[in-house]
Amino acid sequence: MSDSEPRTDGGATTIGRLRRNLDRMTVEGAGLYVVLVFAAAFYLVPIESGLVTSFKTGTAIIQTAPFAPPGPSGLTFEKWQTAIDTLLRGMGNSLLYAVPATVISAFVGSITAYGLTIPTWKKSYKAVVLMLIIAGIFIPYQAVLVPLTQFWSQWAQLDQVLSFVWALGIDDDYVGIVELVITHVAYGIPICTLLFRTYYKTMSDEMIESARLDGATLRRVYRRIVLPLSGPMFAVVLIYQFTQIWNDLLFTLVIVSTESSPAAPVVLILAGLGSSLEGQDFALRMAGAFFAALPTLAVYIFFGEEFAEGVAA
């Protein structure tokens, strides 16, 4: 900043000039921090207010400010208890498809990106395949919903294929979980491929060439060189995909459809939680929202860096 000062102001002494700059710096610096803290408050208040509200009794909600903590008399864990009771089975169901779908789509994305990045074939043909894949990231899912419903309900009779599973006493609604895994993998391939591709593009060409000259086939190069070096990117992709799949409502809505289904994922149950004919129970809604968000919040808090990298790519 001091560089922008003209050097020829003979009036002021060097020390005076320095002090003035210093003063201006602190005022500016302080202003900067004030703005940043206000912005932080803006991002945190909705979450904070939700959190305190989830511990409030019905009267406390009306009597205290929405972001103020409940007083001792207004404190209750009852809503959390209800939320957990209602959502727990949904959590289990969500994990049941989110985890396999995340792992499979990350792995498939890695393989696809490898095949489209490391081996040498004509760039112009590669570009066509890549464009089709990348465009797949941006397709609004509404454009595939009706066919998707048709496909799972009329064409792919998965519930009949899996009849041996139902024979074991598992509710046949769980076919929805299998369908969700396959659906999320298919629609997750584009973003996973793109993420891995940005990573593989930075890998040393000479190292890959060296491995091929050493007699390794493409399959062996992947297995022994590329896959072991993909660790950091797997962290990014797994975290990103898990968050996306866990948070998605649309596919669960059309594939599992009812929140009363034994296979209903947590987002589906949450969407209808706390609204009844008598009005909306906000404390319950907030408790439910927090409980449902726990896995993604945990992932975000522990792997914030990887999450940021995933969304920025």
Add this chain to the structure above:
Amino acid sequence: MATLELDSITKTFQDGDEEIVAVDDVSLSIDDGEFLVVVGPSGCGKSTTLRMVAGLETITSGTLSIDNRVVNHVKSQDRDIAMVFQSYALYPHMSVRQNMSFGLEESTDLPDDEINRMVSETGEMLGISDLLDRKPSDLSGGQQQRVALGRAIVRDPEVFLMDEPLSNLDAKLRAEMRTELQRLQNDLGVTTVYVTHDQTEAMTMGDRIAILDGGELQQIASPLKCYHEPANQFVASFLGEPSMNFFDVALDGDRLVGDVFEYPIDDEVRADLGEATDLVLGIRPEAIKLVESKSDAHEFEMTVDVVEPMGDENTVYLHFDPDADPESAETLVATIDGFTRVSEGDSVVARIPQDAIHIFDGLTGEALHNRSMEDAADQVDLA
């Protein structure tokens, strides 16, 4: 061990609508056990040529044979070659031992203990036995270089390919590795193609050197032959530091007439020139002698412009005309003994001996007359 034959190898790239010729009709044949250095300025196609031999680039036209087997469409991994890269290209997640075993594991069916034995032996040969369990990131540049070499050597391939393997090392280490590489290649006797832009490496390491420019092969011969009997002006200027002096001259009877001097030639030299009249006279800096006083037509009175002392020798920049603008005047560069005292502004007499001159065709650059190599290198054994 094998012979390697490049027959009219051409490589073109498509850049938009333009077609770029990277390697143009290069033919080379490399003997079994020979060390060939491919040298040229950057962008001359030397690396592309090497990469085609390795199978990392497709060949646009021409045939490539290893041991008389055409390998144009054979994949890299099936060509039985090993390559050392400029960046070393070590596998960062593997220990040195795993790096060196990788090629044997992938390309042979050897049992593990046999592979281990070979890796240990090679490690000993290269003096890296105590590094075998370390990761590449723990090694110095020189050590990484040795591992890269070891990884190539342990496979005992038909052909070694080396792409500027020493250029990431500092000067001292580079000189050491140069000697060591030569020793290794001698001991192992594996056919080697070595690409470099460094003329010292080219001159000192190879049995023969191939000089490329603009994708075309300029000359392939022993280093000394290329130095003393260059095929054309490009080769003459590329080899030697400081570079050969060139003067545009015209042939007038038995004299070469330049802008500021005339140089008489005898019939023997004259006979080499044929019909050409636009000529370039070349003389290596070290062939120029400073003498006491002008006594024949091959000696010129000159002015010292700049002296660059190098220790064992001085590089002296001379002008023909003492009053000329030093920026534009024709300069003659001479290397003289380090103890000879000259300083800026001195008037000296420089001798350009006729038995050391080169004459090139001014239009094609082709060498019409070269100094005789026997004269030039009387005490060197020219096997």
Add this chain to the structure above:
Amino acid sequence: MLDFYRRLYRTIRPSSGDGDEVRADGGVVSDGPATGPPTEPDRDATARLKAALDRRFGSDFMESSIFWLPPFLLMGLFVYGAVIWNLLISLTDYQRFENAPDYSDLDFEMYTRALADSGFIDAAVNTLILLIAFTAGTLAVGLVLAILIDRGIRFENSFRTIYLLPMSLSFVVTAQFWLWIYNYNNGIANSVIGTFGLGPVSWLGNQDIVLYAVIFALMWQFSGYAMVVYLAGLRAIPREHYEAAKVDGASTLKMYWRVIIPQLKGATISAAVVLMVFGMKAFDFLYSLSGGYRPPNGADILATKMVREAYANLNWAYGSAIAIVLFGMALSVIGPYLVYEYRRDNL
């Protein structure tokens, strides 16, 4: 299968006369037809076909196809296959509890119906408003945050983590928060404007306001994303540019406006594309806000209308037609973007 390859081979053959020097490769032949035991000439033919394909597409084409082709086909089936199927369905009259669409009678009836449906027109207009306002607002907030954070502040990581936090939450979750904030009696929004003597406002009940209330909530959730993209862009600008501008005597504001922001074009374009796509997917948020297919009055967008028509009203073909319109909107954003990236050699 084998027949197909043989025919293909015969058509390719003349253009690759030098196929004779190709060795019968023992490597990975991913197209290996599994019908019956291959006879010797057949294997030779596949090897030649493989070599011919490799020469046409590049040396690793066949060997690498095992990696990308199956996932590509799976993705292609679910994305492009489904879009084409959806287009077909939109041309039928499929509705109610019919088991399958009747493909024998195709027409554009559903599209003309959409044009006559004022609900559709409103939803389309709302979608455009949402896309433009949400994208522009989010980019602006993200840019300001990125510039502030890039000033070499302390606790940079903590601030960044806080700003990006809403992005990690599900639309379903954030909708609950905003429902509470916009609550007429006890919500924060009304208590904040109440301190200035304004309101209370029925944020979600007033048809003229609700869309902007939704946009504000979405901006809250995604401006952290824009910030991260801009931050990466800012970090890629060499320090010398800042210093040079300062030496030239430009004020801080001018320096950003004239020197730094123009260099963020690439970041702006890619962030804008992603944000528009998020905007088109705002369905989850609106669904959770109302707890059903019917979003608050005045906040209906094409994404919600499509799902409602198809899954609540069982007008499958009509829903498909709306989906195609939405797809067209998305395509008009992504298409130019992909061409742009391809031109920059960035794919």
